[in-house]
Amino acid sequence: MGYHVSMMADSTSRWAEALREISGRLAEMPADSGYPAYLGARLASFYERAGRARCLGNPPRQGSVSIIGAVSPPGGDFSDPVTSATLSIVQVFWGLDKKLAQRKHFPSVNWLISYSRYLRALEPHYERLHPEFPALRSRAREILQEEEELAEIVQLVGKASLAEADKVTLEVAKLLKDDFLQQNGYSSYDRFCPFYKTVGMLQNMVTFYELARHAVEAAAPGEHRVTWATIRESLGDILYKLSAMKFKDPVKDGEANITAAFAQLNEEMQAAFRNLED
Structure with missing residues (x-):
């Protein structure tokens, strides 16, 4: 339809836990921490929906989908399988900090653990401006x-x-x-x-x-x-x-x-x- 759509997923960690339970009931071979071996592929198929699309019509229009997925690692452990698989797919990570929110510091994005892998892609833009x-x-x-x-x-x-x-x-x-x-x-x-x-x-x-x-x-x-x-x-x-x-x-x-x-x-x-x- 040519619309610009933003999807918010809160949270993929809980979705992955449900996937782990279903996988266990189906007696599938477990991988790290009991999650199914295809966890990374399922996450990738979700995040790869993001992008621009040329929609058929008269006249044809440009549409786009942006996805913001939230992961909630237990105890703030960013090495858990869901977070690790997510970080291997996405290129931007915003680390929300509960302590910053408690101090009324908004946006409560932790500047030390957040990162973007688009820095090099943006260099021509910075050089121009x-x-x-x-x-x-x-x-x-x-x-x-x-x-x-x-x-x-x-x-x-x-x-x-x-x-x-x-x-x-x-x-x-x-x-x-x-x-x-x-x-x-x-x-x-x-x-x-x-x-x-x-x-x-x-x-x-x-x-x-x-x-x-x-x-x-x-x-x-x-x-x-x-x-x-x-x-x-x-x-x-x-x-x-x-x-x-x-x-x-x-x-x-x-x-x-x-x-x-x-x-x-x-x-x-x-x-x-x-x-x-x-």
Whole structure:
């Protein structure tokens, strides 16, 4: 019929458990964890329904089917047969995190376990529009990964014992999580984010991180050493503007105004850190 259809499957894990019970009643040869040996083929036949199709008619129309399948691994074990078979078929995995949802962080997608295998396929698109985006994305992921490792140290010995560069990592990671990754779907400014706004926000946050790290690492130890406390006190207005970037409304403000405001903030950051180091 030429429609665009989205299918939500919640959850394929329960469907696979039912398949295991039926297979057992039929006395079929069990495979891993009692699931039938054809589990992967059955999952593939479901997910491979997704795609574009040219529908016959006058005139002919293009239709598409997209599938979002939810797997619920027992105890969060992503090595169970259903999850393993699913990950071998699909190319994008969103890891939903219960702890993020409990903290009212939405969308509650865990940025460390989620992944996409379409990155290389999208490189020509990024090169045409924003060639700096892949490097920014990788740097932001590194910051979040470092913050995850530092969080364990903080729980043991406290934040005060960390090096100043590590304190910068913690604070910028918090900025990324609260003001970049977290979205309010009921707001006019945050319910969707065009690509230029995504790149502009990420560029300013990563630039602030690089400048802050350089400031605390390059300063000689002594009375006038630059610390995170110094940066927070001297550049409080910059930190506020970084947090307020998400409030730019793509519809009301427009691409030109938002891009210009982000570029001006970047220049202000550069000048503020030069003055701080001087």
